[in-house]
Amino acid sequence: MSLETPTQQTPAVAVTGLTKKFGEHTVLRGIDLQVDRGKTVCLIGASGSGKSTLLRCMNLLEQPTSGTVLLDGLDITGRDVDIDAVRSHVGMVFQQFNLFPHMSVLRNLTLALRKVRKLSKEQAEDVALARLAEVGLSAYVKHRPGQLSGGQQQRVAIARSLAMEPRVMLFDEPTSALDPELVKGVLDIMRQLAAKDMTMVVVTHEMGFAREVADHVAFLDDGLIVEEGPPASVFDSPRSDRLRAFLSQVL
Ligand code: ADP
Ligand code: MG
Numbered sequence: 001m002s003l004e005t006p007t008q009q010t011p012a013v014a015v016t017g018l019t020k021k022f023g024e025h026t027v028l029r030g031i032d033l034q035v036d037r038g039k040t041v042c043l044i045g046a047s048g049s050g051k052s053t054l055l056r057c058m059n060l061l062e063q064p065t066s067g068t069v070l071l072d073g074l075d076i077t078g079r080d081v082d083i084d085a086v087r088s089h090v091g092m093v094f095q096q097f098n099l100f101p102h103m104s105v106l107r108n109l110t111l112a113l114r115k116v117r118k119l120s121k122e123q124a125e126d127v128a129l130a131r132l133a134e135v136g137l138s139a140y141v142k143h144r145p146g147q148l149s150g151g152q153q154q155r156v157a158i159a160r161s162l163a164m165e166p167r168v169m170l171f172d173e174p175t176s177a178l179d180p181e182l183v184k185g186v187l188d189i190m191r192q193l194a195a196k197d198m199t200m201v202v203v204t205h206e207m208g209f210a211r212e213v214a215d216h217v218a219f220l221d222d223g224l225i226v227e228e229g230p231p232a233s234v235f236d237s238p239r240s241d242r243l244r245a246f247l248s249q250v251l
Contacts, residue, residue, distance in 0.1 A: 010073045012037045012168050012199040013058060018067035020053050020223075027053050029223040031067070035168065035216075038197035042210035042231075045220035046246060051203040054220070055170050058201065059090040072167055088116050091161030091169040095177045097153045099145040099160070105132065106141040109160045117164065131159040135189055151182030158189055169193065171202040207250055211235050219243050 013035035020028040028050050035041050043051045056062040058069055060076060060083050069076050076086045099108050109128035113119045119127065132138055135155040145153050154174055161169060171190065175183040187209050194200060194213045204210055210217055211231045218228040221242045227234060235251075238244045 010037075011035060011070070012039075012072060013201070014068075014070040015054075015058070016068050016070075018054070018057060018069065019065045020050075020057060020062060021065045027223055028057070028064075031223075031225055033218060033225065033228075035199060035201055037199055039215040040194045040198075040200045040202060040213055041216045041218060042214035043201065043203045043218050043220060044205075044207070044210060044246070044250075049220040050223045051220055052172050055092070055172050055201060055203055058168070058170055059087050059092055061092070084116070088112075088164055089167045091164060091166035093154070093157050093161055093169065093171045093174050095173045097145070097150070097157045097177075099153055099157055101145050104142050104144060105137065105148070105156050108145065108156060109163050112160070113163055127163050128159075131163045132156070134162070135159045136185075149182055150178045151185045154178065154182075154186045155189055158186075158193075162193075168199045168201065171200065171204070173203050173205065175204070175206060205250065207235070207247075219246065221246070 011034045015031055015033040018028055018031040019026065031054055043054065045051055053062055057064045064077055071086065071089065103111070106125065106128055109131060110121070110124040113124035113127055114121065129138070129141065132141055135158060137152060137155055137159065140148060140152065145156065148156065174190070175186050178186065187206060190202070191213055214231050216228065217231045217234040218225045219234060227238065227240050227243045234243070235247065238247055
């Protein structure tokens with residue numbers, strides 16, 4: 001796949017007129033969203049509003065019904081797009097970690113590096129060990145995921161995505177399955193990524209994180225972005241009744 005060389009002018013992700021239907025059920029009803037390179041966009045909204053579906057359309061885990069998604073200027077919804085290549089450029093971190101339970105932490109990282117990036121065993125392990133060190137898990141490389149806390153497992157999942165050097169990182173409620181005392185460690189890693197100008201789209205219920213880290217916040221309601229802007233305006237001066245009602249429940 002030939003992605004354009006990223007420039008400041010081309011947004012990392014540009015979603016235009018995106019709709020998604022499951023059978024007769026319209027879940028996304030015309031989404032426009034731009035994610036500029038190096039920025040963090042947080043998606044907020046009630047359960048069922050379409051946040052996960054929007055994220056999944058950005059790496060083709062779901063095929064949009066209509067509309068376009070441009071990744072560094074390339075239309076990934078086009079017919080002749082290599083879905084595996086797209087996914088290798090778009091990292092995704094899920095609520096439930098999705099690690100391979102029967103493999104060591106190290107192998108969870110080296111697998112795709114060897115199969116997709118075609119690195120040698122030695123090269124793959126070098127990359128994996130460096131990424132695991134960044135998330136503070138050097139001592140756990142030989143453990144199985146089940147031997148780690150949820151917070152540690154999520155940090156492995158983040159390291160695994162980062163190892164592929166993605167253009168964009170997508171996070172779908174990365175801390176929602178964690179015990180409260182483990183949330184901070186994961187948010188700290190994400191904060192560091194944002195500070196290093198990783199491009200990120202984060203679905204989160206952590207409003208404190210969104211307010212502090214996001215460059216842009218988009219509020220979804222029933223398959224539409226009904227309000228978006230810098231965190232201060234979204235959180236402090238909501239204009240729509242729907243957003244005011246949502247914030248009164250979560251803040
Ligand atoms: P959110 O992440 O904001 O909670 P989702 O994107 O998961 O919302 O879901 C939005 C709506 O789409 C929900 O009504 C959900 O039931 C529906 N939905 C999501 N995935 C599927 C699917 N694979 N098949 C049918 N309906 C789905
Ligand atoms: Mg969801």
